[in-house]
Amino acid sequence: MEGSAEEVRRAYDAISADYAAAFPTTEPEAAVDLAMVEHLVVLLEASGGTHVLDAGCGTGRMARHLSDRGCTVTGVDLSPGMLAMARRDHPDLDVREASLLALPFGDDAFDGVLLWYSLIHLTGDELPVALTEVTRVVRPGGLVLTGFQVGDGPSDVGARLRTRGHDVTLVRHERRTETVGDALTAAGLVEQARLVRGPVGAEQQPQAFILARRPA
Template sequence: MSVKGGSRDEVRTAYDTIAEDYASTFPATEAEAPVDLAMVDHFVGCVMAGGGTLVLDAGCGTGRMGRFLTDRGCSVVGVDLSPGMLAMARRDHPDLDVREASITDLPFEDASFDGVMFWYSLIHLPDADAAVALGEAARVLRPGGYVLVASQKGEGTHDVGARLRERGYEVDLLRWHRGPRELLTLLRGAGLERVARLVREPLGREREGQVFVLARRPA
């Protein structure tokens, strides 16, 4: 099966295709370095220091990061485009609240959440759509709430289909790489202010560095 990544429907279909393999390959946080998870812990600490616990896992996939957040005391709602990925989340984490929705059109009221996390979920969006997604995050975030974004470091688009073909899937899927400057520009455009950032070099079998940016909606 050959699927090209780019439009919303194509991204959904690609992740539906690989959902079960993804869930078995990454059941928890095996792909993350300790310093990556330290940024998540910092995000959780900031959210809770502000008196909140309700976090939106925007692009929750199979629920593995929602589980990580829940284990740290957060109340988590996850959204994802892919019914296949959500099926894995419901199978493996039946206590998580996960719903089918686009991160560019969130089905929630204004100021509903204390935190929003985009854990590698902006990477399949071009800049214009990523700006919309961050604008939606700012809308559903309460004043003083926090946003955490994770992304591969770099610039331009990358076809990650080759790695998927190695696993037996004829799937073409585009990914947008961004550096901290590009992410901060997008966050500022959504009215969010920088709190912290982490940029690290590739580790292990990684081919790219990683970028993590924590921002805040002004109170």
């Protein structure tokens, strides 16, 4: 059960309107999740640069959150449908269609990168490619924050979507925190903070957040 970029694109195109309606802002996030985002913003402010790439921005809800906190945000996503919702609901935000495997930006372009549950559809072979791209586009001294579900291997989240009327295939790759931490290190980043919490509400897996810095 690997999944493909085209399957991911089709799935998110199909659910984009429902997703935007269900989660217009930060409804899915626990307070402690947002505290990690706040920690990112505070560190960026202290470093003198707050240009953030929201890599896998979806409908733009986290980009909006960062923008409201004073960051200059550029978003990218694989799904035209999700981007259409982002442009509809947040017309002031800069969002573009792009793959995490080939980011359309120059080296050292951003002060920070947010990977908010956007690595979860990448295979084991794709993960290091994406993190190498992220390391390339964040400046020396810049920060990278990733959030993800903790688990072991792929799961078919498309099954739940199909019960809601969406005929899609969507694979989520759940990983141990050590696996993601090691991948960040292998990409040239240095871990700064790690948070793991148990499931809340309808969640079935623990959730993890790792903040890393590109060495200056």
